[in-house]
Amino acid sequence: MEVLTKTYSRLGFSGLDTAEMVTTMNKVLANYHVFYQKLRNYHWNVKGSDFFDLHEKFEELYTSAVTNIDEVAERIRVFGKTPMSTLAEYLQVSDIKETGTDLTPIEMAGQVLADIETLDGFLVEVAEAANEVGDMATMDLMNSMIRSLEKQHWMLTMWLNNSKN
Template sequence: MDNTLKKEKTYKKLGFTYLETAEIVVALNKLLANYIVHYHKLRTFHWNVEGGDFFELHEQFEVEYNEAKLQTDTIAERIRVFGLKPKYTLQQHLGLADIKELQDDLAPLGMVKEVLKDFRILHDSLLDVLNAALDSGDTVTEEIVTQFMRRLEKRHWMFTAWSKS
């Protein structure tokens, strides 16, 4: 019995086998792809917002894309912790992401509604990672995702409140 346990340990990364983390890594790669596309849209909104809400939204879109930039790094590094490499081409991200690029210019309210739509998609993607982490007993990924969700839910509330003006 002791030999079996020792043999199993050689196949583990930080206490998890590759099989145990496979679902987490798949979900993390999808989350990463969603954040990459979301980041690009936020940069586009930041550069192109016009009108009476320019100063406020220009600043808030910058706050969001800076946060998305940090979150993509955290997600990619979490994938690396499991001994794998995150997806890294734009084509891979666009193919995996549920968040889609925009083809049309939007007015400020349309931009905020698009951000809110992306927040809902990100929230669903975060839940997928959370469920995979819970199934594997991965408390670190669970904590990371919970922190992301806490912030996302607050920002969703704030952008929703703004869009009612």
């Protein structure tokens, strides 16, 4: 029976093993920060008959986003790297863009759905890179976030479909 061995450095992963993950995790951080601020904007500025539903949902989402941001930044630190941490960097790197305060509730929900899809794509990239190097902890973290975002996407999609009818 052949025994597989791995060269151990930091937690068993070399800088090359984690480079792609760290780069993409920094993109996750940038996108999550802009997403977080958009959710705060929407939470504060939603109006109309959907106020109570969306005000509460946006708060739930931004509270979750803060936790996920911290988890991703700390995972980057586990690999001995420094997470991206300035607003200027986030705005430059993020695919998610800011919006104004004058959106309708339906437009806000649509923006959140699109942003969840963007975040999901980056989380999948990190999970795939982690899988390639056998990093089960990062895969688990990303899969947990993916699962949560996909549930939120489904719920908002159902709300949005109901609101348009």
